Amino acid sequence: MVQACDMDLVDALLARHGACGRQDLIPLLQEIQEAEGFLSRAALRRVAAHLHLPESKVYGVATFYNQFRFQPRGRCAIAVCRGTACHVKGSAAVLAALQRELRIQAGATTRDGLFSLDVVSCIGACGLAPVIAVGDDYHAGVSPTQVPGIVASYRAKLQALGEGVLEPSTSVEEVLA
Amino acid sequence: MLATLNGRAVEAHAGESILDLARREGLDIPTLCHLKGLSPSGACRMCVVELDGRPGLVTACSQQVQEGMAIHTHSPRAVEARKTIVELLLANHPDDCLYCVRSGDCRLQELAQTHGVRRRRWPAGMRHHRLDVSSPAIGRNPDKCILCGACVRVCEERMGVGAIDFTGRGSSTVVAPAFLGDLNLSTCVGCGQCIAVCPTGALREQSHLDRVVAALEDPEQVVVVQHAPAVSVSLAEEFGLPAGTDLNPQLVAALRRLGFHYVFDTAFAADLTVREEAAELVQRITHGGPLPLFTSCSPAWVRWLEQERPELLPHLSTCKSPQQMMGAVVKSAFARMKGLDPARIFSVSIMPCTAKKAEAARPEHAREGLADVDAVLTVRELARLLRQRGIRLTELKPDHADLPLGMRSTAGKLFGASGGVTEAALRTAHFLITGEDPPPMRVEVLHGTEGLRFATVQAGILQLRVAVASGLLQARKLVDEIQQGLHPHLHMVEVMSCPGGCVAGGGQPLSRDGDDAERRRAVRHAALLRVDDEGMLRRPHRNWAVGELYRDELGEPLSQRAHELLHVHRERPREVEA
Ligand code: SF4
Ligand code: SF4
Ligand code: SF4
Ligand code: FES
Numbered sequence A: 001m002v003q004a005c006d007m008d009l010v011d012a013l014l015a016r017h018g019a020c021g022r023q024d025l026i027p028l029l030q031e032i033q034e035a036e037g038f039l040s041r042a043a044l045r046r047v048a049a050h051l052h053l054p055e056s057k058v059y060g061v062a063t064f065y066n067q068f069r070f071q072p073r074g075r076c077a078i079a080v081c082r083g084t085a086c087h088v089k090g091s092a093a094v095l096a097a098l099q100r101e102l103r104i105q106a107g108a109t110t111r112d113g114l115f116s117l118d119v120v121s122c123i124g125a126c127g128l129a130p131v132i133a134v135g136d137d138y139h140a141g142v143s144p145t146q147v148p149g150i151v152a153s154y155r156a157k158l159q160a161l162g163e164g165v166l167e168p169s170t171s172v173e174e175v176l177a
Numbered sequence B: 001m002l003a004t005l006n007g008r009a010v011e012a013h014a015g016e017s018i019l020d021l022a023r024r025e026g027l028d029i030p031t032l033c034h035l036k037g038l039s040p041s042g043a044c045r046m047c048v049v050e051l052d053g054r055p056g057l058v059t060a061c062s063q064q065v066q067e068g069m070a071i072h073t074h075s076p077r078a079v080e081a082r083k084t085i086v087e088l089l090l091a092n093h094p095d096d097c098l099y100c101v102r103s104g105d106c107r108l109q110e111l112a113q114t115h116g117v118r119r120r121r122w123p124a125g126m127r128h129h130r131l132d133v134s135s136p137a138i139g140r141n142p143d144k145c146i147l148c149g150a151c152v153r154v155c156e157e158r159m160g161v162g163a164i165d166f167t168g169r170g171s172s173t174v175v176a177p178a179f180l181g182d183l184n185l186s187t188c189v190g191c192g193q194c195i196a197v198c199p200t201g202a203l204r205e206q207s208h209l210d211r212v213v214a215a216l217e218d219p220e221q222v223v224v225v226q227h228a229p230a231v232s233v234s235l236a237e238e239f240g241l242p243a244g245t246d247l248n249p250q251l252v253a254a255l256r257r258l259g260f261h262y263v264f265d266t267a268f269a270a271d272l273t274v275r276e277e278a279a280e281l282v283q284r285i286t287h288g289g290p291l292p293l294f295t296s297c298s299p300a301w302v303r304w305l306e307q308e309r310p311e312l313l314p315h316l317s318t319c320k321s322p323q324q325m326m327g328a329v330v331k332s333a334f335a336r337m338k339g340l341d342p343a344r345i346f347s348v349s350i351m352p353c354t355a356k357k358a359e360a361a362r363p364e365h366a367r368e369g370l371a372d373v374d375a376v377l378t379v380r381e382l383a384r385l386l387r388q389r390g391i392r393l394t395e396l397k398p399d400h401a402d403l404p405l406g407m408r409s410t411a412g413k414l415f416g417a418s419g420g421v422t423e424a425a426l427r428t429a430h431f432l433i434t435g436e437d438p439p440p441m442r443v444e445v446l447h448g449t450e451g452l453r454f455a456t457v458q459a460g461i462l463q464l465r466v467a468v469a470s471g472l473l474q475a476r477k478l479v480d481e482i483q484q485g486l487h488p489h490l491h492m493v494e495v496m497s498c499p500g501g502c503v504a505g506g507g508q509p510l511s512r513d514g515d516d517a518e519r520r521r522a523v524r525h526a527a528l529l530r531v532d533d534e535g536m537l538r539r540p541h542r543n544w545a546v547g548e549l550y551r552d553e554l555g556e557p558l559s560q561r562a563h564e565l566l567h568v569h570r571e572r573p574r575e576v577e578a
Helices: A007-017 A022-036 A041-051 A055-064 A084-088 A091-102 A144-161 A172-176 B018-024 B076-091 B107-114 B150-158 B193-197 B209-217 B248-258 B266-287 B299-308 B310-315 B322-338 B355-360 B379-388 B410-416 B420-434 B472-483 B514-533 B544-554 B560-566
Strands: A076-081 A115-120 A132-134 A137-139 B002-005 B008-011 B048-051 B070-072 B138-140 B164-167 B174-177 B203-205 B222-227 B262-265 B345-351 B375-378 B452-459 B462-470 B492-496
Touching (some): A084 A091, B048 B076, B076 B107, B150 B164, B209 B222, B209 B375, B262 B266, B299 B472, B322 B355, B322 B560, B345 B355, B410 B420, B462 B472
Parallel strands (some): B222 B262, B462 B492
Antiparallel strands (some): B048 B070, B138 B203
């Protein structure tokens, strides 16, 4: 279920960069994440070898930044807004509820590959805080008690779809309207 | 340059840090992350001091003294700030001192004591991480880590390994190998230099004490012990005696009191290693083998070479290290001599090293299912055992090691410091080539403190060119230069993984800080040189006990039997892929 990282693509990307140094580490990581959606171990190892840096250093730098993730995104990506407004309205409790429900930490993906969970800085829907995005859908004024129901509905949808792709049901515009 | 230190006028050197000035003036400022010789990181802020005319406190380890500076190292504000730092460090620290291997030797504990911390000020959540006991050499307990970064910097900047680093950020930061993996799957070579700089119990050696105690208490086992050359010159420090005291005879007596049946000297096996390695060198020179020959007695270096430069493995001497040679001889020739079943022998070694634990566990160091060496204790572990058994080292009647495997030349003893292996090998190689002992007994340049040292020794018509690399970082540099063709005529390269050699090994008594570590290294080294200066038997090939071993068991160096017992033929380790 969990998609693998395309190492040929990573190699091509590194080859395109040619010889470079430590200062290129973060840009390289960004490009790989852009292309692959996440940073696989194999990709981080290639980067370390390419830059002649210890793997521990590359991993250490990558984990320092919230922008990098180390597992592919789930079929349905959940993002919790941690902007100021959402924070004030209790997004921390929503995040905790999601972590409990999905049994993963923010930044991770469930084993079945269905869900990934991320924390994002402001989504821009502060009036409706706390907001979470589930796939392309936005849910406003979420309380921790609603979380199990939301997760269950998407799990059912995904399972019904089989291998298919989740279609958006409520866009941010609709929610905002 | 003039400055005032706590109101007293003092003269500072140009570029000197406040910390160095204060220490030179007999004042100690506490430090946690400061590492001598490496750039200051300013991570712990334990060393803060107050300056007149500066609103904020400054870190003494990184701030240089400036003309006219008025420094207050122990003003109420500075001391209070330090206390707060300790309290913050303790906020998520386990209250575990009673059960901690470092208790009594822990800088965090000491600072909490000296700053009068008597209660937990911030009842914050404890850290809960998995213990990492995967490495045969090093154990990690991240719960006790205060994130000072000393281990990270030593591993990367001094050893050139970089096995561990900070991962994550904020309150979830942890010092760990890549991918939060286990140390045994990382590039860690087990040198233990990280333990030597860790202020807390977050890093330690994998303890073999339990299995040694069990063997000593088992009436069925014959327990044999060897001690490495650099042990007798450092053990004194664990018992409050001056560093650099050689306690060889007391050490032997103490090992007997502990119940070991036979006490041998690893330096015997060092003499044996010299015979084999010098023969190997001469053979490679005369028959065209891969040169330079790399020494193989430092297991962290062997592991490094396997990992980083497997293409150079043919250069590595096939000799086992002295520890392993001793182990092999004990369970073969010695067992037969005494009519003992090798399976009943439990072979222990006392080493200044953590990597020796991993070396002893390697599969090629066993024959017919029996390990050459069954357990390895660091000097620290031996001291723990001696204290536990109430053995008062200084009050014991001096004793001698058992023969024949306790007989050694003082050249064998020199294995304990960088340059010593080369010195010993040259004494014998010279003899092998010319039939005569070399005229000057000491090649001084080999014993310097430079990281890389080169020497040329005339042996008859042959000029022997040798290089000594002290520390893995230097070894990497030298290996790179060799691969670039910069040293085309070298015959031999000695590598000690730890800077300074075994006298500064990762299993030695712990120092308080970098200055202390450097001082201890120097006096331990000097003690070894003194042993050699005063020695009666200074040439490995004149060790009669080694001679008898050749006569009775091995035949001659590099014989088939010698190869069976004393050499290994390494395979390239397989790549570990995720
Ligand atoms: S590391 Fe130091 S402070 Fe922490 S439990 Fe051990 S002895 Fe105590
Ligand atoms: S034992 Fe040596 S190589 Fe391993 S982590 Fe410690 S310093 Fe690094
Ligand atoms: S393991 Fe020890 S040396 Fe390394 S960061 Fe933690 S406390 Fe410092
Ligand atoms: S900041 Fe100076 S010792 Fe840590």
